[in-house]
Amino acid sequence: MDHSESQSIMQLLNLLHAFLSRNKCAACYRQFNRKEHLVEHMRISYHSVHEPMCGICGKRCRSFESLRDHLIGPLPKAECERVFRDRGCTFCLNILSSPHALRFHQDRCQLSRGNNGVLHRFANLGIHDDLRIDSGKTKAVALACKMVGGGSDGSIDLCARICIIDEYENILFHSYVKPQLPVTNYRYESTGIRPEYLRDAMPLRHVQRKIQDFLCNGEPIWKIRPRAGKARILVGHGLDHDMKCLELEYPLVKIRDTAKYPPLMKTSKLSNSLKYLTKSYLGYDIQNGIQDPYDDCVATMRLYRRMRYQAHRIEDYPLATDSQNKNNFASWRQGELERMSPDELLAISRSDYYCWCLDGKDVA
Ligand SMILES: [Zn+2]
Numbered sequence: 001m002d003h004s005e006s007q008s009i010m011q012l013l014n015l016l017h018a019f020l021s022r023n024k025c026a027a028c029y030r031q032f033n034r035k036e037h038l039v040e041h042m043r044i045s046y047h048s049v050h051e052p053m054c055g056i057c058g059k060r061c062r063s064f065e066s067l068r069d070h071l072i073g074p075l076p077k078a079e080c081e082r083v084f085r086d087r088g089c090t091f092c093l094n095i096l097s098s099p100h101a102l103r104f105h106q107d108r109c110q111l112s113r114g115n116n117g118v119l120h121r122f123a124n125l126g127i128h129d130d131l132r133i134d135s136g137k138t139k140a141v142a143l144a145c146k147m148v149g150g151g152s153d154g155s156i157d158l159c160a161r162i163c164i165i166d167e168y169e170n171i172l173f174h175s176y177v178k179p180q181l182p183v184t185n186y187r188y189e190s191t192g193i194r195p196e197y198l199r200d201a202m203p204l205r206h207v208q209r210k211i212q213d214f215l216c217n218g219e220p221i222w223k224i225r226p227r228a229g230k231a232r233i234l235v236g237h238g239l240d241h242d243m244k245c246l247e248l249e250y251p252l253v254k255i256r257d258t259a260k261y262p263p264l265m266k267t268s269k270l271s272n273s274l275k276y277l278t279k280s281y282l283g284y285d286i287q288n289g290i291q292d293p294y295d296d297c298v299a300t301m302r303l304y305r306r307m308r309y310q311a312h313r314i315e316d317y318p319l320a321t322d323s324q325n326k327n328n329f330a331s332w333r334q335g336e337l338e339r340m341s342p343d344e345l346l347a348i349s350r351s352d353y354y355c356w357c358l359d360g361k362d363v364a
């Protein structure tokens with residue numbers, strides 16, 4: 001091969017490269033052979049500024065879990081992994097400016113269980129009840145339950161203990177609950193609950209009504225809107241189950257469930273356990289031995305607050321479900337989309353889930 005031949009091959013390769021990156025997704029960096037395939041990918045991907053992003057190469061990931069894979073998984077991206085090892089926080093996955101800044105950051109990013117829980121663990125039989133209807137500042141509350149077993153084999157979950165805290169981890173309500181069915185298994189090793197604790201406890205009906213009123217906070221349930229209004233945001237992990245056991249109804253638009261928030265879910269789209277999330281994202285252990293619902297409340301509230309304080313750019317009409325973006329890209333003609341650059345396509349793409357950072361901002 002002479003010089004001019006190899007030169008023209010190089011030119012060809014350059015052209016090919018330029019051609020291919022024209023069809024490279026600006027969010028996840030996937031390459032497509034044809035523009036129409038990129039457009040198709042964008043239609044179904046719902047990429048957005050709310051997706052977890054690699055602080056080094058800027059790649060956007062569906063979840064923190066896939067970002068973790070990208071940075072420190074079995075097959076990480078080599079150059080991102082190198083930087084991350086040096087100054088990346090293993091809890092929030094952010095990149096700091098120097099190893100020194102990382103140490104300083106991690107001292108605050110890694111949390112410990114805290115002592116608050118100890119106080120009320122001594123007051124085993126006491127009821128802490130501070131559920132008041134008010135127009136005060138508490139906007140979000142976390143709820144967690146512990147279940148005992150009912151039915152002949154003890155497999156029916158019955159709520160026997162419940163805790164509610166505010167955003168600052170203060171206990172608003174902490175009580176044993178007397179289930180409506182006979183308890184056949186107290187599950188003592190994990191609940192620490194003895195029959196005498198439940199004998200004179202608050203009946204389930206009573207607890208259910210109290211919590212319902214507290215959450216709605218004076219707003220009729222049918223009037224509750226996604227934003228504004230007095231009704232509270234309810235934070236928890238696997239709230240479907242808790243609410244079923246409590247026979248509680250609450251509108252989905254006010255629920256922030258760490259088991260169902262896409263950035264906190266597995267790459268397989270299954271839920272992570274609260275134990276795992278707390279260990280990985282907050283850096284401490286929960287649910288060892290006898291469990292107190294207070295610890296679950298604190299963990300979910302901390303996760304919620306971390307997600308709420310994510311620094312994302314706010315767009316007009318941030319949601320795919322906003323009528324302005326019904327069916328991502330539907331208002332654009334195929335030809336118009338195919339003429340757009342990958343960056344332009346990303347700029348008009350919207351998330352298909354509600355990012356909790358929007359709770360921290362005043363989006364109308
Ligand atoms: Zn993509």
Ligand SMILES: [Zn+2]
Pocket residue numbers: 049050310312355356357358
């Ligand atoms: Zn966001």
Ligand SMILES: [Zn+2]
Pocket residue numbers: 054055056057058059070077080
């Ligand atoms: Zn990267």
Ligand SMILES: [Zn+2]
Pocket residue numbers: 089090091092093094105106109110
């Ligand atoms: Zn961190």
